[in-house]
Amino acid sequence: xxxxxxxxxxxxxxxxxxxxxxxxxxxxxxxxxxxxxxxxxxxxxxxxxxxxxxxxxxxxxxxxxxxxxxxxxxxxxxxxxxxxxxxxxxxxxxxxxxxxxxxxxxxxxxxx
Amino acid sequence: xxxxxxxxxxxxxxxxxxxxxxxxxxxxxxxxxxxxxxxxxxxxxxxxxxxxxxxxxxxxxxxxxxxxxxxxxxxxxxxxxxxxxxxxxxxxxxxxxxxxxxxxxxxxxxxx
Numbered sequence: 001x002x003x004x005x006x007x008x009x010x011x012x013x014x015x016x017x018x019x020x021x022x023x024x025x026x027x028x029x030x031x032x033x034x035x036x037x038x039x040x041x042x043x044x045x046x047x048x049x050x051x052x053x054x055x056x057x058x059x060x061x062x063x064x065x066x067x068x069x070x071x072x073x074x075x076x077x078x079x080x081x082x083x084x085x086x087x088x089x090x091x092x093x094x095x096x097x098x099x100x101x102x103x104x105x106x107x108x109x110x111x112x
Numbered sequence: 113x114x115x116x117x118x119x120x121x122x123x124x125x126x127x128x129x130x131x132x133x134x135x136x137x138x139x140x141x142x143x144x145x146x147x148x149x150x151x152x153x154x155x156x157x158x159x160x161x162x163x164x165x166x167x168x169x170x171x172x173x174x175x176x177x178x179x180x181x182x183x184x185x186x187x188x189x190x191x192x193x194x195x196x197x198x199x200x201x202x203x204x205x206x207x208x209x210x211x212x213x214x215x216x217x218x219x220x221x222x223x224x
Contacts, residue, residue, distance in 0.1 A: 004155070031210065033211070033212075035214075040216070041216055042116075042118075042201065042214040042215050042217055043156070043201065043203075043212075043214035044214075045211055045213065045214075048210070048211055050210075056211065059211075091155055091156070093155070097210075100158065101212065102158075103148075103155030104155050105154050105155045106155055
């Protein structure tokens, strides 16, 4: 597609439920990143995929968070047993190789 | 530990005047710096970047200055326009690590 597509755009979930957030990167982009922006905060790095290399998971805040990238394309970020502090805008970005991020519009997650 | 700091959460300027957004960093390994612009409900979009081998980069109304000894960079917008009103994020990366570290952002308001 023309840009990075994220779905859903908004998600309201009950505390304790699991959620899945999806990212469709730009075709051909080998690098894919997940960031989140909590209220009043900057963009916090979560995880980075580059080609077939092992992902850099150093930003995942807890073991409730996981992400996959299937076939080097679509990525899913899963949050298990959601907590209220997980409420944030989750942003996905892709790039041809590291440089030149293109961000999606994000998924606004609200945990009630 | 915040490695990229934007100490001004907001800035208000008059249309036609200069806007100066500031950013400080602490990690001496950072060698590439970027500015992103973000409108509400949209993902950040790339604005301008600078490599540590340069001290200035210009693109139309936007100029980024880098002072490596002070670990400081700034974005100048001249002349400012109401459409420039957005949140501006400073970001940095270093070495072969393409992960970007972002500041918390500065909300720029340009008044007509």
